[in-house]
Amino acid sequence: MKCFKTLLLSFSIMYSGTTGAQQSLQKLYPVNFSKVEITDTFWKARMQTVATKTLDACILYTENKTGRIRNFEKAAMRQGKHEGIYYDDSDVYKALEAIAYSLKTHPNPQLEQKADAWIAKIAAAQLEDGYLNTYYTLTGLDKRWTDMEKHEDYNAGHLIEAAIAYHNTTGKQQLLQVAMRFVDHIDSQFRLQNKPWVSGHQEIELALMRLYHHTQDRKYVTLAEWFLLNRGRGYGKGVIWDQWKDPDYCQDRIPIKQQKEITGHAVRAMYMYTGAADVAAVTNDSGYVRAMHAIWEDVVHRNMYITGGIGAQGKNEGFGVDYDLPNETAYCETCASVGMVFWNQRMNMLTGDSKYIDVLERSLYNGALDGLSLEGDRFFYGNPLASFGTHNRKEWFGTACCPSNIARLVASVGNYIYASSKDALWINLMIGSKVSVPVEKEQMRVHMNTAFPWKGHTTLTIDQAPKRAYELRVRIPGWLETPAPGGLYHYRNTSVAKSFQILLNGKPIAFRNENGYAVLKRAWKEGDELVLITPMEVREIESRPELKQTKNRMALQYGPLVYCVEGADNEGSAWNFILPEQANYRVQYQAQLLGGVNTIQFNGKVMQVSADGKEIKMGERIIQAIPYFSWNNRGAGEMQVWLPTRFDQLTITAR
Ligand code: FUB
Ligand code: ZN
Numbered sequence: 001m002k003c004f005k006t007l008l009l010s011f012s013i014m015y016s017g018t019t020g021a022q023q024s025l026q027k028l029y030p031v032n033f034s035k036v037e038i039t040d041t042f043w044k045a046r047m048q049t050v051a052t053k054t055l056d057a058c059i060l061y062t063e064n065k066t067g068r069i070r071n072f073e074k075a076a077m078r079q080g081k082h083e084g085i086y087y088d089d090s091d092v093y094k095a096l097e098a099i100a101y102s103l104k105t106h107p108n109p110q111l112e113q114k115a116d117a118w119i120a121k122i123a124a125a126q127l128e129d130g131y132l133n134t135y136y137t138l139t140g141l142d143k144r145w146t147d148m149e150k151h152e153d154y155n156a157g158h159l160i161e162a163a164i165a166y167h168n169t170t171g172k173q174q175l176l177q178v179a180m181r182f183v184d185h186i187d188s189q190f191r192l193q194n195k196p197w198v199s200g201h202q203e204i205e206l207a208l209m210r211l212y213h214h215t216q217d218r219k220y221v222t223l224a225e226w227f228l229l230n231r232g233r234g235y236g237k238g239v240i241w242d243q244w245k246d247p248d249y250c251q252d253r254i255p256i257k258q259q260k261e262i263t264g265h266a267v268r269a270m271y272m273y274t275g276a277a278d279v280a281a282v283t284n285d286s287g288y289v290r291a292m293h294a295i296w297e298d299v300v301h302r303n304m305y306i307t308g309g310i311g312a313q314g315k316n317e318g319f320g321v322d323y324d325l326p327n328e329t330a331y332c333e334t335c336a337s338v339g340m341v342f343w344n345q346r347m348n349m350l351t352g353d354s355k356y357i358d359v360l361e362r363s364l365y366n367g368a369l370d371g372l373s374l375e376g377d378r379f380f381y382g383n384p385l386a387s388f389g390t391h392n393r394k395e396w397f398g399t400a401c402c403p404s405n406i407a408r409l410v411a412s413v414g415n416y417i418y419a420s421s422k423d424a425l426w427i428n429l430m431i432g433s434k435v436s437v438p439v440e441k442e443q444m445r446v447h448m449n450t451a452f453p454w455k456g457h458t459t460l461t462i463d464q465a466p467k468r469a470y471e472l473r474v475r476i477p478g479w480l481e482t483p484a485p486g487g488l489y490h491y492r493n494t495s496v497a498k499s500f501q502i503l504l505n506g507k508p509i510a511f512r513n514e515n516g517y518a519v520l521k522r523a524w525k526e527g528d529e530l531v532l533i534t535p536m537e538v539r540e541i542e543s544r545p546e547l548k549q550t551k552n553r554m555a556l557q558y559g560p561l562v563y564c565v566e567g568a569d570n571e572g573s574a575w576n577f578i579l580p581e582q583a584n585y586r587v588q589y590q591a592q593l594l595g596g597v598n599t600i601q602f603n604g605k606v607m608q609v610s611a612d613g614k615e616i617k618m619g620e621r622i623i624q625a626i627p628y629f630s631w632n633n634r635g636a637g638e639m640q641v642w643l644p645t646r647f648d649q650l651t652i653t654a655r
Contacts, residue, residue, distance in 0.1 A: 031417070053375060068083075068088050072089075090155045131144065157206070200236075205279065250265065263319055277347060309383050312329075330386075337367030340368075369629040390636065425472055429475075430452040448460050462528040564626065575640060577604035600625040
């Protein structure tokens with residue numbers, strides 16, 4: 001047993017280093033969060049909040065206020081009534097995954113004991129043949145594996161991810177053994193019997209690829225690919241799609257490699273393409289990559305909100321018609337933004353193109369982060385871009401996929417800062433941190449200091465370097481430039497653009513721009529200091545004319561953050577003013593507000609209607625905008641991201 005543990009750990013370390021299949025399509029490799037120490041105040045505080053508040057909220061609702069853990073206890077005894085919904089097991093696994101990441105950076109023996117106790121219950125609920133699912137164990141095993149929509153493999157995927165995370169953090173194997181037994185069971189039921197199965201909710205593909213990287217056992221790649229190959233061949237007809245869901249809902253109309261457009265349920269799509277990218281990176285199947293280039297353009301250029309949120313419609317929890325992005329009813333599920341982070345990271349690893357990190361950063365800081373309250377114990381499921389005051393954070397949801405998803409993302413945010421390739425360390429996100437990556441027998445060790453996302457000034461210091469010349473590839477944030485043509489959004493005030501600069505030991509240094517990265521190659525010395533200047537200024541954003549809901553409106557962005565106007569800062573109203581043609585913006589860091597944020601103030605033209613509706617007053621008032629992710633932390637209220645620029649866009653509420 002001991003040997004097995006050592007072997008597995010060494011494999012996961014290999015994957016997070018600079019090694020990897022040399023022939024792979026994959027250009028760079030993520031540096032695992034366990035190798036990155038976050039020192040930055042913005043993210044460190046959020047990780048602390050997750051460790052102390054969010055995980056408690058997940059535990060409270062998973063164990064006490066709902067029957068999720070009780071389901072496992074009952075399943076272990078093979079009797080009792082199942083509580084909740086058939087995919088509720090996944091919330092237990094995702095909470096465990098978040099706990100595992102958090103324990104890595106915030107050791108907590110009591111929390112680990114709690115996780116161990118849950119894991120013992122999960123293990124006890126596994127059947128002799130490896131099957132594990134509390135819903136079917138308690139409602140009738142004769143029906144298991146008869147309904148592709150019932151999330152049995154989705155739950156398995158989250159079990160696998162939790163098991164890897166827990167093994168990585170604690171070295172404990174019990175959950176991993178459970179997961180691997182379950183995978184063997186699944187393989188024996190379908191692939192090995194040549195029996196088709198289309199996952200009703202994709203997730204297992206990416207999880208199997210993670211299991212492959214954790215164990216180096218190729219059978220997991222084979223099974224992941226098998227799941228992908230089953231799609232688009234009609235096997236899901238009448239099962240995962242029927243009279244109300246069409247095959248597009250589950251990305252099952254045509255085989256993945258032939259797909260060109262984004263369709264259907266947003267989370268399912270994001271997880272599936274993440275899995276497809278993972279498979280392509282190992283099998284070198286460029287068919288998936290080609291398809292995903294087209295799909296990505298369709299997502300980002302026709303179907304993505306300025307917040308990086310996706311999935312405009314509630315009715316399918318997903319994509320609708322191109323360019324139809326309503327603001328108040330925007331669904332933008334938190335999980336879908338989490339999925340955008342996953343998929344865009346994989347696309348970046350396959351291509352070495354920074355445009356994917358631009359999108360990742362947008363989704364992370366806006367669409368995803370909005371899902372978590374500043375206190376850490378309230379959540380958004382949907383993240384609309386406008387509200388008349390009825391949209392409110394909640395403690396939990398009937399379908400509770402989002403809380404543990406945002407918890408696991410924040411707890412492992414270190415995964416997205418750096419990447420490595422044979423000859424380079426890639427700096428993708430400006431987040432204060434320390435990292436060390438192996439370069440053959442030597443090390444490249446750096447630390448980053450930054451006040452990001454509040455200030456565009458970052459120092460990167462070399463603490464140790466290989467003797468030979470080695471590259472640093474620093475992402476030039478896409479938000480500095482006018483976005484490429486073809487996109488949904490563009491800056492209005494392009495004239496103020498200032499460029500990215502790098503100083504080395506106090507002096508400006510020239511660099512080559514390759515795919516949005518500043519490439520700096522030299523024999524680095526300990527103590528070398530790079531200053532990365534990413535000038536931040538208020539950018540006014542307009543959208544393409546096809547996007548009707550933002551006509552005669554502008555959004556404000558500062559650095560990677562999208563802003564909104566909330567009633568709480570503006571005498572209760574966010575709908576009664578217009579942004580003037582020549583607004584004069586003042587950006588101010590307000591330490592006491594919302595945990596410390598930059599606000600943007602400008603003089604707005606305000607229209608006020610008296611309570612009896614008879615009098616209309618025009619005036620001018622300072623309007624304050626706050627980062628979108630921080631809204632609805634002071635109770636329910638009005639909010640808008642897209643600010644009207646003409647009076648005919650106003651919606652006046654009587655006061
Ligand atoms: O079906 C499981 C999860 O619940 C999905 O990912 C979410 O969209 C929600 O439907
Ligand atoms: Zn969700």
